[in-house]
Every structure is written in structure tokens, then in C-alpha cells.
Amino acid sequence: MSKKRLLAALPLAALLFLPAATQNPYLLHMAILSLLWVVLGQSWNLLGGYTGQISFGHAAFFGVGAYTTGILIKSGFSAPAAWWGLPLGGLTAAAVAALIGWICLRLRGSYFSLSVLALSEVLRLVAVNWKQLTNGAEGILLIPAFTGKIWYYYIVLALAALTFVVIGWVMGSKLGYYFLAIREDQDCAESLGIDTTKYKLLSVLLSAFFTGVAGGFYLNYIGFIDPGIVFSVEDISIMMILVTMLGGAATRWGPAVGAVIFILVSELLRVWVQRGHLIFFGVLMIGIIIFFPNGIVGAVQDARARRRRSHGGPATA
Amino acid sequence: MSPLLELDDVSKRFGGLMAVRHMSFHVEKGEILGLIGPNGAGKTTLFNLINGYFPPASGKILFRGARIDGRKPHKVCRMGLARTFQVVRPLARLSVLENVMVAAFARTNRPEEARREAREAIAFTEMESWRDAPARSLPLGMRKRLEMARALATKPELLLLDENFAGLNPAEVEKTIEIVRKIHASGVTILIIEHNMRVIMSISGRILCINYGEKIAEGTPPEIARDPQVVEAYLGSAHA
Numbered sequence: 400m401s402k403k404r405l406l407a408a409l410p411l412a413a414l415l416f417l418p419a420a421t422q423n424p425y426l427l428h429m430a431i432l433s434l435l436w437v438v439l440g441q442s443w444n445l446l447g448g449y450t451g452q453i454s455f456g457h458a459a460f461f462g463v464g465a466y467t468t469g470i471l472i473k474s475g476f477s478a479p480a481a482w483w484g485l486p487l488g489g490l491t492a493a494a495v496a497a498l499i500g501w502i503c504l505r506l507r508g509s510y511f512s513l514s515v516l517a518l519s520e521v522l523r524l525v526a527v528n529w530k531q532l533t534n535g536a537e538g539i540l541l542i543p544a545f546t547g548k549i550w551y552y553y554i555v556l557a558l559a560a561l562t563f564v565v566i567g568w569v570m571g572s573k574l575g576y577y578f579l580a581i582r583e584d585q586d587c588a589e590s591l592g593i594d595t596t597k598y599k600l601l602s603v604l605l606s607a608f609f610t611g612v613a614g615g616f617y618l619n620y621i622g623f624i625d626p627g628i629v630f631s632v633e634d635i636s637i638m639m640i641l642v643t644m645l646g647g648a649a650t651r652w653g654p655a656v657g658a659v660i661f662i663l664v665s666e667l668l669r670v671w672v673q674r675g676h677l678i679f680f681g682v683l684m685i686g687i688i689i690f691f692p693n694g695i696v697g698a699v700q701d702a703r704a705r706r707r708r709s710h711g712g713p714a715t716a
Numbered sequence: 717m718s719p720l721l722e723l724d725d726v727s728k729r730f731g732g733l734m735a736v737r738h739m740s741f742h743v744e745k746g747e748i749l750g751l752i753g754p755n756g757a758g759k760t761t762l763f764n765l766i767n768g769y770f771p772p773a774s775g776k777i778l779f780r781g782a783r784i785d786g787r788k789p790h791k792v793c794r795m796g797l798a799r800t801f802q803v804v805r806p807l808a809r810l811s812v813l814e815n816v817m818v819a820a821f822a823r824t825n826r827p828e829e830a831r832r833e834a835r836e837a838i839a840f841t842e843m844e845s846w847r848d849a850p851a852r853s854l855p856l857g858m859r860k861r862l863e864m865a866r867a868l869a870t871k872p873e874l875l876l877l878d879e880n881f882a883g884l885n886p887a888e889v890e891k892t893i894e895i896v897r898k899i900h901a902s903g904v905t906i907l908i909i910e911h912n913m914r915v916i917m918s919i920s921g922r923i924l925c926i927n928y929g930e931k932i933a934e935g936t937p938p939e940i941a942r943d944p945q946v947v948e949a950y951l952g953s954a955h956a
Contacts, residue, residue, distance in 0.1 A: 573821045573830070580818040583807035590767060590801075592793035592822030592870055 407563075414556055418549050427548040431620060433662040434552075437559040438613040439635075440642040440654025445566055446606035447640065448648035449575065451582025452504070452599055456515035458635035459522050460607040463495050464488030464614025465629045469539035470532060482544070485615040492611025493604045495522075500603040504596050507585060516632070523630030538625030541618060551620045558616060559655075562609050567651065569605065578602055582649075610639075645687055647694025656696055718781050720745040720874055720905050721766065721797075726775030726785070728758075728765055728929075735761045736929040739775070743874065748896075748906045750920030752913075752940075754949055758929040759909045760802055763876050766907075767799045768792040779874070794822055798872035800863035802879040802909070806851035812838065812862060813847045819869035837869040841895055857888040861895070868899065875899065877908040881915050893919060917941065925949065 417430060439461070447453050468484030495518075503514040526533045533539070545551060569575050577598045580588040585595050618624050629635065638661070646657025664683060668676035691698040719742035728736040736758045743749050753759050765772050766779075768789040777785040784792050807815050816834035817827075824830050838847055841861050846854060851862060860880050867875055877896065881889055889912070896919060900906055910916040916923065917937040925933040925940060927949040933940055940946055 572827060573825050576814065576818045576821055576827075576830075579810055579814070580807055583809060584805050586769070586789075587801070587805040587807065588818070589789040590769075590793055590799055591819045591866060592790050593818070594788070594790045 411560060418552060422549075424548055427552055429662060429666060431548065431552050431555050433659045434555040434559045435613055435617065435620075436638075436642055436658035436662060437655045438555070438562050438609055438616075439639050440646065440658045441559075441562045441566055442606045442609040442613070443639040444643045444648060444650075444654045445569070445578075445609075446602050448643055448650070448653070449570060449582065450578040450599060450602040452602065453509075453512045453640075454515045454603075454606075454636070455512050455640075456517070456519035456632070456636050457606075457610055457639050458630045458632060459499075459515060459519035460492035460496060460610040461614040461617070461635050462519070462522055462526065462624075462626070462629035463492045464611025465618045465624045466526060466533060466539075466614075467491040467611070468615040468618050469541070469624055472541050473534065473539055482619070485612050485619075488615030489608040489612035492614065493608040496603045496607030497600065500600045504599045504603065516636070519630055519632065519636060523626045526626035526630060533626070536625060536627070538623055538628075539618070541622045543622045544619065551616075555616055555620070558612060563655070565605075565609075570651075574598070574601065641684055644694055645684065647696030647698070647700075650694065650696040650700065653694050653696040657694065660695070718778070719743060720780060721907070722776075722778040723762075723766070724776040724778070726765060726772045726777060728761055728770070729773050734929050736765065736772070739926070739929070739931060741924055741931060741934065743905060743907050745873075745905055746903075747921045748900055748908060748919055750916040750923040750937075751907060751909045751926070752911070752916055752923060752946075753926040753932075757926045757949075759926065760878060761929075762926075763799055763878055763909065766792075766876060767797065793870055793872075796871070796873035797876070798867035798870045798874075799876035800860075800867050800878050800880055802882070804856070804859040804863055806854065806859055806862055808852035809850060811848050811850055812843060812854070812865075815851050815862060816865050816869045819866040822870040833871075834865075834869055837865045840868060840898065841865040842891070856883050857885070860884065861892070864892075864895065864899070868904075872904060874905045874907065877906060877910075879909055879911065881910055881912050889915065 418427065443454065443457055465488065467488040471484045499514060499518050503511045527536050577588070577593050580591065580593060581595050581598060588595050614629060617629070642657040642661045643654050644657070645660060646655065647653030665676065665680055668679050672679060687694070693701060721743040723742070724740050726736060726739045727734065739762065751759055751762070764770055765785070766777060768784065768787050768791070771786040775785070776783060779792070779795060779797055784795065807818065810818070813831070813834055816837050817830045820830040820833035820837070824833065838844055841864050843858060843861050843865060846858055854862060864877070864880060881892055884892060893915060896906065896908070908916070908920065920937060923935065923937055923940040924931060925943070925946045932945045932949060933943040935943070
């Protein structure tokens with residue numbers, strides 16, 4: 400096993416045995432939320448960080464995933480439906496992404512970003528008003544499948560690990576090189592034989608799929624969704640961007656680091672400050688953007704690269 | 717046998733400006749055709765038309781006997797027609813090797829093979845010592861060469877070179893001439909835009925001179941050098 404693989408396996412092993420160390424429901428809850436955000440951050444990072452297509456509306460896919468599962472349950476499918484609803488939620492989210500991507504990804508720049516934002520708001524209003532399907536603003540309530548938190552913990556851990564592995568594999572393949580090329584220069588990518596519309600679409604599909612699965616998990620775990628929660632611009636869409644930027648966009652570990660810090664800090668602030676904790680979080684984010692524009696993992700990588708160069712590493716001069 | 721590339725009565729208009737008007741010429745398989753003309757003559761616009769960056773307003777473009785006008789650049793590239801950019805476009809945050817690998821993926825899906833092909837193209841253009849450097853750290857001369865390495869890695873039959881000599885120092889100019897000759901010797905047909913007369917006269921088999929979007933002369937380098945219309949376009953009518 401290479402050193403890098405070992406380094407990746409260590410946190411996974413530690414996380415596998417975490418419930419053996421503590422069964423404290425509060426700590427497990429924090430861990431579950433962090434891992435959920437690891438999935439979300441990675442999904443956004445694939446599209447925004449690696450492919451360079453900034454989405455301001457990923458809540459659209461999160462919400463569609465959650466509601467797919469929710470509507471299944473509401474229509475009388477039993478609790479197991481909530482679980483096979485996860486991949487189905489992912490697929491529905493990907494289908495929605497295909498539609499919006501197919502229309503908007505021919506355009507460049509901010510069109511896509513803003514269209515997705517509009518899409519998530521449209522979907523929120525649909526969810527509020529189409530009461531027969533979604534229960535409207537009352538939301539959908541679900542009787543949790545498991546009483547303890549351990550199962551949820553392992554399911555979300557598996558999800559986070561799966562996302563990590565799949566995205567790692569994608570980024571090492573032709574697909575990954577094409578995503579990066581598109582981010583750097585679309586015209587140049589086209590002239591090097593890359594069908595940019597097609598590959599941007601693939602990136603959106605993958606990203607939306609994982610986001611949708613995470614949405615389905617959210618419903619299963621929390622047991623309740625309403626349109627204002629799962630289609631929230633500030634609590635889902637913007638937070639996915641912040642988590643990724645905080646940890647380091649376009650880095651392998653950035654979204655994971657960002658997710659853990661985000662959950663820890665927002666929880667600490669909520670406990671200590673109680674009111675207006677979001678303001679402090681905002682200030683923290685401004686500081687990160689000023690001092691570590693490449694995020695925490697990005698800053699570490701930059702420092703390492705600088706040290707390598709000063710030790711007479713590969714000739715770049 | 718039909719020529720490798722053929723333009724038949726091609727025109728392109730930008731608003732009120734006829735950037736290319738009724739242009740017809742062809743590139744024979746195996747030749748180096750030089751394309752010259754004063755600034756703003758429409759040379760790069762021609763490249764953009766051939767490469768599919770935008771479609772012509774009228775006329776036909778044929779590559780290997782098939783219509784390519786209106787096809788997207790990525791399709792044209794996969795048919796075996798690569799180009800470099802006059803204003804270099806490195807994929808800034810990727811290394812030189814990664815830049816060239818992206819291009820090599822046009823011919824393979826396997827990363828290992830793309831890496832091998834990319835190393836070959838980098839060796840061919842003699843930029844091994846820069847292989848792992850981020851593209852944004854390259855000096856201009858190396859950026860121009862990266863353009864060539866990338867275009868080569870797509871395994872083109874026809875290569876469009878857009879001012880790969882501009883801004884180079886004399887030593888780099890010599891090296892680049894050598895590389896262009898090597899590319900040509902490996903069986904790639906070349907259409908090259910160049911302002912450096914010494915370069916274009918020494919490497920081209922034929923030269924095409926355009927001005928105001930129109931062909932004004934076509935012939936061997938000595939013929940072009942003597943052509944009164946070419947002299948006029950470059951130096952003004954008093955010298956013609």
C-alpha cells in the first residue's frame with residue numbers, strides 16, 4: 400500500500416471505530432452531520448472546484464433527493480422504501496440536473512450559476528404549492544427506521560467514503576483531466592478535442608447525484624423535511640460553497656476538512672453565543688478568504704510546494 | 717487525389733467588416749504552406765474558421781474530402797486537425813505534463829497511455845526540464861512550445877501554427893525552426909502563420925499572402941518576395 404493510500408485509510412479506520420469509543424448521542428450527531436457535509440462539500444467541489452462551474456443552487460438537487468424519498472414514504476411505501484429511496488433520490492436529482500445542464504451549460508460564465516439558483520427557488524415554490532404531492536409547507540414527517548444513531552452513522556460514513564473514492568477515481572481518469580482543462584480554458588479545451596458541453600454535463604450529473612443521495616439521507620436521519628429547509632439557499636446552497644472554500648476548493652481533502660470545521664465552529668458558536676452565531680461564522684469566512692484564499696488544505700499544499708522548491712526540488716526556473 | 721484541406725469561396729463577416737472574403741486555397745498533403753499578411757489581414761480569423769471556432773458566413777471548408785465548416789472544434793480536432801494559439805492559452809494551474817496529457821486523451825482513454833504519449837510529445841519539443849512545472853510559471857518561449865507539444869499530442873494530420881515564433885529570441889527562433897522541421901519530417905502537414913520573413917521564407921514550400929481578407933498572391937517563396945502586390949501590402953505603394 401502506498402503512503403498516500405495509508406494516509407487516506409487511517410481516518411477511515413478511526414471513523415469505523417469511533418462508535419466503539421463513544422456512544423454519546425450528541426457526539427454521534429455531530430459526527431453524522433459532519434459526514435453529511437463531507438458528502439455535500441465533495442459533490443460541490445467536483446463541479447465547482449474541479450470543473451470550474453460555480454453553482455449557487457445545489458439545494459435544488461439536495462431538495463429533489465430528499466423529496467423523492469419523502470414522496471415515496473408519503474405514498475405508502477414502508478420504511479425500507481426510505482433506504483432504496485436514496486439512490487433513487489440521487490437519480491432524480493441527476494435527471495433534474497441533466498435538464499438544467501442541457502439547457503444552460505452551452506452558455507458560459509455566470510449563466511449556469513444563476514440558472515441553478517433560480518431553479519432551486521422555483522423548486523422550493525413548487526414544493527410549497529403542490530400540496531397533494533409534497534404536503535406543501537407542512538412538510539413530510541417520517542418515523543425513523545432506527546432508534547439509535549449508530550446505523551445512521553455507518554450509513555453516512557459509507558456514503559462519504561463512497562463519494563471520496565468515486566471522485567478520486569474520476570479525477571485520476573480521462574474525465575478528471577477533462578474537467579480541469581474545462582475549468583482552466585474552455586476554448587483551449589475545445590480545440591484539444593474536448594466536447595466541453597458534454598463533459599460539463601457529466602460533471603453536473605455526478606455532482607447532483609451525490610447531492611441528491613445526501614438529501615435522501617437527510618430526510619431519513621432527521622425524519623422531517625419542508626421546502627424551506629431542503630431548498631434553502633443560505634443553509635444548503637451557500638453553505639456547500641463555504642464548506643468547500645473553507646477547506647480548499649479543487650483539493651482532495653478540502654471539502655472534508657471544511658465540513659468538520661464548519662460543523663464544529665457553527666455548533667460551538669451556537670452554544671456560546673446563541674444569538675447571531677451566523678455573524679461570527681461570516682466573519683470567520685471573510686478571514687479565511689483574505690488569509691487563505693485557497694482554503695486550509697490549499698494553504699498547506701502551497702506551503703509544501705514552496706518548501707520543496709527552496710530545497711532545490713524540480714527545476715522550475 | 718483531393719487536397720488535405722480545401723477552402724472554397726469562404727467568407728466571414730464581423731458586423732460591417734468583411735474579415736475574410738471569397739477565400740479559396742488548398743493545402744496539399746505533406747507540404748508546409750506559409751500564410752502571411754499585414755496585421756488585421758484576417759489570418760487568425762482564417763484559422764478560427766478552419767478549426768471551427770466559428771462557422772463561415774458562406775463557402776465550404778473540406779478536410780480530407782469531408783465538409784468541416786460549422787463543425788465544433790473538438791470534432792475537427794478528433795478528425796486530425798490541430799492548432800496552436802497566437803495568444804498562448806496554457807491550462808495555467810496544470811503542469812506541462814498534465815497540459816499535454818489532456819491533449820493526448822483525444823486519442824486514448826487510458827491515463828497510462830496518455831502519459832506516455834505526452835512524455836513523447838514533450839521530448840519531441842525538447843521541454844523535458846519543464847515537464848513538472850506549472851504551465852503558468854513558463855516563460856513565453858516555453859509557452860509557445862507547450863502549444864506545439866499539446867497540438868502534437870492530439871496526433872494531427874494537419875497542424876495550424878499561429879505565430880509560434882513571435883516574441884522569441886534568436887536562439888529560440890532557431891530551435892523552433894528545427895522543431896517545426898522535425899514535425900514536418902514526421903509526416904505532419906503544416907499551415908503556418910508567421911510575420912518573421914526570414915523564417916517563413918526558409919521553411920515554407922509555398923506561401924499565401926492575404927490582405928483585407930482577400931488572397932493577393934500565392935506562390936513559392938521567391939515568387940512571393942518579388943510580387944508587387946505583396947511588396948505594396950507590406951511597404952506601401954511608393955515601394956512597389
